[in-house]
Amino acid sequence: MTDLQDTRLMNTYPPQPVTFVRGVGSVLWDDAGRQYLDFLSGLAVTSLGHAHPAVAEAVCVQAKTLLHVSNLFGTEPQRQVAATLDRLIGAGSGRVFFCNSGAEANEAAIKLARKWAGPGRHVVVSAYGSFHGRTLATLHATGQPAKHEPFQPLPEGFRHVAWRDIDQLAGCIDPTVAAVLLEPVQGEGGVNPAGAEYFQSVRALCDERGVLMIVDEVQTGLGxxxxxxxxxxxxxxxxxxxVAKALGNGMPIGACWARDDVAAAFVPGDHATTFGGQPLATAAARAVLATMEAEDVPARARNAGAYLAAGLEKLPEVKAVRGLGLLIAVELDEGKDAGRVAAAALDAGLVVNAVTPTALRLAPSLLVTEAEMDDAVGILERVLGALGAS
Ligand SMILES: Cc1ncc(COP(=O)(O)O)c(C=O)c1O
Known part of the structure; x- marks a missing residue:
């Protein structure tokens, strides 16, 4: 344990086993000078790796140029990032609201859906096993009842259906429903992809019933x-x-994009945030998006994801590998405790986490190299072998 345990921090996280002081690419160093391979990326945030030169430079230049003026005035990076997000989402006719986190992006989406749908149609339907944030509304949207209990009563207007069950969803959409909110891959729920058939059926159902389809890309977005x-x-x-997480590569920023005619439901005074879209965060995001496009990170994630999954599948103690691209869960053999494996991996110099009691989550930088993936698989092999033998 480190000195951090003696600080005045609230007791909202488990004891922090390591204090990191520096990072470059996929490598982190702790306060004792020990080196680690980061295959978690701050929970899918540092998709370009640590201290990426283009992002670091953009933050430094912006800090010396203009830090903040409020949303009462225009700033350039904000408009440029909105245009790029709109283009990458593929509609070319949407609008963006900037905020500071994934939960805030979902709050904005929920408020927008309510305003768009009008009085009497305020319910948002999401799936069991989902994760959408920790504010009171996004906590209720999160389909994990155990997390709700200590904070009841939560804001009214949320319902949950079984994941990937289109009939249950159809039965749940009555005239009070404004929107359906889903992740394309349930990340915190265990890295479970929705699949094309389910998402296409949800799209058709939303069109048929006149409700919005909101997709939470906070963990999955941007390559x-x-x-x-x-x-x-x-x-x-x-x-x-x-979207949020990877958009700033570590600078806090979130965004809610909506189709033009849906976005039009918001008028001045409906929604706001002091820091959302401010120049430092959006200058970072502008550099992140430019670098991601130059590196073609979706293709890199596809190729690296296939390489990493193939290496992991060969490990004897691994039951299954699932996910999409570089968002991967490793389901361990019966009797293996993923928390114990993640702790042992950290001791051995590899950062991953236990996304369920029986599965590890791997989300390395999208610029990860084959040599780094070989090293990570090698560390896991040794750790699993040692724990199996003990
Ligand atoms: C899919 C999804 N939505 C929302 C959130 C909440 O984001 P934040 O922690 O930035 O509020 C997360 C965080 O893990 C997430 O994975």
């Missing part, structure tokens, strides 16, 4: 799954898309 956005694997275009 992680091998496409710019997870929904693009499934051949659908949502009405609203939320």
């Amino acid at each position: 992680r799954t091998g496409a710019w956005f997870g929904f693009q694997h499934y051949g659908v275009l949502p009405d609203v898309v939320t």
